[in-house]
Amino acid sequence: xxxxxxxxxxxxxxxxxxxxxxxxxxxxxxxxxxxxxxxxxxxxxxxxxxxxxxxxxxxxxxxxxxxxxxxxxxxxxxxxxxxxxxxxxxxxxxxxxxxxxxxxxxxxxxxxxxxxxxxxx
Amino acid sequence: xxxxxxxxxxxxxxxxxxxxxxxxxxxxxxxxxxxxxxxxxxxxxxxxxxxxxxxxxxxxxxxxxxxxxxxxxxxxxxxxxxxxxxxxxxxxxxxxxxxxxxxxxxx
Numbered sequence: 001x002x003x004x005x006x007x008x009x010x011x012x013x014x015x016x017x018x019x020x021x022x023x024x025x026x027x028x029x030x031x032x033x034x035x036x037x038x039x040x041x042x043x044x045x046x047x048x049x050x051x052x053x054x055x056x057x058x059x060x061x062x063x064x065x066x067x068x069x070x071x072x073x074x075x076x077x078x079x080x081x082x083x084x085x086x087x088x089x090x091x092x093x094x095x096x097x098x099x100x101x102x103x104x105x106x107x108x109x110x111x112x113x114x115x116x117x118x119x120x121x
Numbered sequence: 122x123x124x125x126x127x128x129x130x131x132x133x134x135x136x137x138x139x140x141x142x143x144x145x146x147x148x149x150x151x152x153x154x155x156x157x158x159x160x161x162x163x164x165x166x167x168x169x170x171x172x173x174x175x176x177x178x179x180x181x182x183x184x185x186x187x188x189x190x191x192x193x194x195x196x197x198x199x200x201x202x203x204x205x206x207x208x209x210x211x212x213x214x215x216x217x218x219x220x221x222x223x224x225x226x227x228x
Contacts, residue, residue: 044207
């Protein structure tokens with residue numbers, strides 16, 4: 001079964017760091033585009049970051065320079081290192097597989113259940 | 122502008138047709154997909170590449186995209202279709218931008 005399971009969320013003080021994990025099963029993370037999407041309380045979906053099969057990464061302007069997306073091919077796991085956290089980073093964070101190529105985009109077809117990050121003193 | 126604008130809410134009677142629009146600059150030049158999200162649940166892809174349905178998505182969900190507007194249509198709307206719906210595109214300048222979201226109320 002194709003599945004994504006996030007972990008690592010919690011309550012964290014502003015300015016601190018947190019790393020989220022997303023363990024995949026049923027498919028290989030390293031041969032797919034993998035993305036993080038977040039949703040602040042009562043708000044809409046916000047794309048955060050993506051890593052492609054070649055390891056190239058992209059970020060939303062709101063997190064650029066603070067967040068780092070990476071993966072461990074051995075563990076078949078995706079990560080999001082979040083540094084210099086702010087109150088506005090408070091959200092449910094989802095990882096998702098993105099069906100993306102040079103000339104096509106077929107959407108995010110597999111999503112995790114989400115992990116909650118609360119940034120507050 | 123890199124924004125995708127959706128109406129905040131759409132109301133529909135059971136059995137009727139709901140149409141949700143998503144507007145953005147030259148949206149018709151890009152592939153658009155749509156997600157359904159029910160309260161407390163993760164998003165589910167319901168339309169990709171403007172009009173295609175993933176396996177398991179009912180035929181009552183359809184999509185179109187032309188000019189500056191993409192549209193998700195739910196024909197014969199059922200109570201279970203009450204949810205938030207988000208459009209999304211992907212391109213080199215905006216990456217995976219989502220629309221503002223539309224709440225579909227089945228009254």
